[in-house]
Amino acid sequence: MATADRQGRAGRVTAAASVIVRSLRVCRGGRDVIPDLSTEIRPGQITGLLGPSGCGKSTLMRAIVGVQRTHGGSVEVLGQPAGNPLLRRRVGYVTQAPSVYGDLTVKENLRFFAGVLGVGRDSVARALDTVGLTGAADDVVGQLSGGQRSRVSLAVALLGVPDVLILDEPTVGLDPVLRRQLWSTFGSLAEAGATILVSSHVMDEAAHCDRLLLMRDGALVADDEPQALLAQTDTRDIESAFLALVERGSDGRTR
Amino acid sequence: MKPAVTLAITGRVLLQLRRDHRTLALMLLVPCLLLTLLWWMFDRDELVFGRLGPPLLAMFPFIVMFLVTSVTTLRERSSGTLERLLSMPMGKLDFLVGYALAFCAVASVQASLAVGLTVGLLGLDIAGPIWALALVAVADAVLGAALGLFVSAFAETEFQAVQFMPALVIPQILLCGLFVPRASLPDGLGQASDLLPLSYAVDSMRRLQTTGLSGDFWADIAVVIGFVIATVALGAATLKRRTA
Numbered sequence: 001m002a003t004a005d006r007q008g009r010a011g012r013v014t015a016a017a018s019v020i021v022r023s024l025r026v027c028r029g030g031r032d033v034i035p036d037l038s039t040e041i042r043p044g045q046i047t048g049l050l051g052p053s054g055c056g057k058s059t060l061m062r063a064i065v066g067v068q069r070t071h072g073g074s075v076e077v078l079g080q081p082a083g084n085p086l087l088r089r090r091v092g093y094v095t096q097a098p099s100v101y102g103d104l105t106v107k108e109n110l111r112f113f114a115g116v117l118g119v120g121r122d123s124v125a126r127a128l129d130t131v132g133l134t135g136a137a138d139d140v141v142g143q144l145s146g147g148q149r150s151r152v153s154l155a156v157a158l159l160g161v162p163d164v165l166i167l168d169e170p171t172v173g174l175d176p177v178l179r180r181q182l183w184s185t186f187g188s189l190a191e192a193g194a195t196i197l198v199s200s201h202v203m204d205e206a207a208h209c210d211r212l213l214l215m216r217d218g219a220l221v222a223d224d225e226p227q228a229l230l231a232q233t234d235t236r237d238i239e240s241a242f243l244a245l246v247e248r249g250s251d252g253r254t255r
Numbered sequence: 256m257k258p259a260v261t262l263a264i265t266g267r268v269l270l271q272l273r274r275d276h277r278t279l280a281l282m283l284l285v286p287c288l289l290l291t292l293l294w295w296m297f298d299r300d301e302l303v304f305g306r307l308g309p310p311l312l313a314m315f316p317f318i319v320m321f322l323v324t325s326v327t328t329l330r331e332r333s334s335g336t337l338e339r340l341l342s343m344p345m346g347k348l349d350f351l352v353g354y355a356l357a358f359c360a361v362a363s364v365q366a367s368l369a370v371g372l373t374v375g376l377l378g379l380d381i382a383g384p385i386w387a388l389a390l391v392a393v394a395d396a397v398l399g400a401a402l403g404l405f406v407s408a409f410a411e412t413e414f415q416a417v418q419f420m421p422a423l424v425i426p427q428i429l430l431c432g433l434f435v436p437r438a439s440l441p442d443g444l445g446q447a448s449d450l451l452p453l454s455y456a457v458d459s460m461r462r463l464q465t466t467g468l469s470g471d472f473w474a475d476i477a478v479v480i481g482f483v484i485a486t487v488a489l490g491a492a493t494l495k496r497r498t499a
Binding site (some may be wrong): 025028055064065066067068069085088090091093095097098099101102103104108112115117118140156253 | 257259260262263264266267270271274275334335336337339340341343344345484496497498499
């Protein structure tokens with residue numbers, strides 16, 4: 001709890017940013033997907049990256065993980081440039097499409113990735129338990145439902161207990177009970193001091209986040225705590241706040 | 256490169272193959288069936304089987320491994336697992352060597368079956384030792400795997416990957432000396448055949464059959480292994496940690 005007190009989720013003391021994005025520019029197919037984006041993400045918190053599909057959320061996440069080719073600006077993670085070999089053990093990344101082997105069982109998948117990460121087999125059981133798949137450990141991944149498959153992919157990211165966890169739409173299509181469980185898992189990881197960045201196109205998910213990045217057309221329309229956003233826009237829910245902010249932006253006023 | 260990671264990759268690829276009984280059966284049995292068919296076709300003329308058998312022993316593992324590797328690695332690229340592995344503490348060589356070892360193991364089994372069948376049951380006469388025949392077959396299989404790995408970078412779908420077979424493999428079959436002796440090929444084509452790895456694989460099989468182990472045999476094998484190393488290096492260059 002000592003860590004949680006120092007940089008805890010509700011704590012007002014803010015730790016130094018663990019992810020720093022400065023003037024990031026990403027082009028794809030001759031078009032600026034992200035023209036110029038800057039933000040900082042702190043440890044000990046869940047940061048939600050919300051916005052409609054196609055607004056550049058995944059691209060930003062890929063840039064933070066260091067698998068995205070960028071065209072300007074810089075991304076720094078835990079004091080290193082994104083994608084630095086030193087970070088490969090410390091950053092966990094879950095893509096939107098489950099990236100696991102469909103022809104292997106759940107346990108075989110996890111054991112393989114545990115072997116690549118060099119972590120013990122006990123971490124396999126722990127990760128399975130966290131995502132609620134212990135009962136399906138011997139099922140072949142290809143036979144599982146879409147929601148179960150994405151949980152296998154999430155379990156892989158939890159194997160190494162990473163300091164930074166980048167999760168691209170991890171709760172899509174999951175049943176509400178499990179979704180709440182996963183959010184509480186993310187919460188306890190954050191309390192232990194991890195940096196958690198979770199994207200979603202469902203604005204309701206904002207309720208679980210300590211800080212929100214609202215994104216539209218490759219740019220951030222807001223970067224603040226949920227309560228502050230509601231107060232600032234005089235709205236009751238994040239969806240209305242998002243709309244209010246977008247309307248203000250198109251009126252030509254400052255964000 | 257870390258041996259534990261390399262072996263984890265090898266183990267996983269073998270496990271995936273073991274799960275896929277149909278592919279495994281096709282990989283191991285089809286070459287044997289085709290060699291038997293050939294033997295039966297030339298039932299009345301043993302000399303023809305003796306002439307065609309060794310080149311085909313070199314060719315089958317090459318073709319089969321090319322197809323299997325190009326499709327498997329393409330699947331790994333498109334499913335996002337390759338990107339995930341590259342964001343983990345895994346060296347590119349771990350990935351490539353891990354795959355090569357797994358396919359080497361399968362190729363050894365395939366080559367043993369094919370060589371055992373042709374020499375043991377179908378009566379192919381070979382001057383050199385049988386293990387050398389198997390060695391050439393394994394080297395050819397690894398060559399096919401390395402080439403398959405390389406072309407998977409240029410295919411967007413499994414359909415495209417399979418189409419690389421006629422584009423890259425059939426010309427090598429036509430020019431390797433199976434249809435026309437390499438020395439009798441017209442100007443230009445003879446030189447082209449000198450640049451293709453399968454020519455050396457087939458030459459080494461021929462030498463093994465006629466004169467047994469010789470310096471020329473080892474020189475041919477060395478060329479095949481050189482091509483393998485060059486292709487794996489090219490393959491490593493196509494594994495990009497950052498993509499657009």
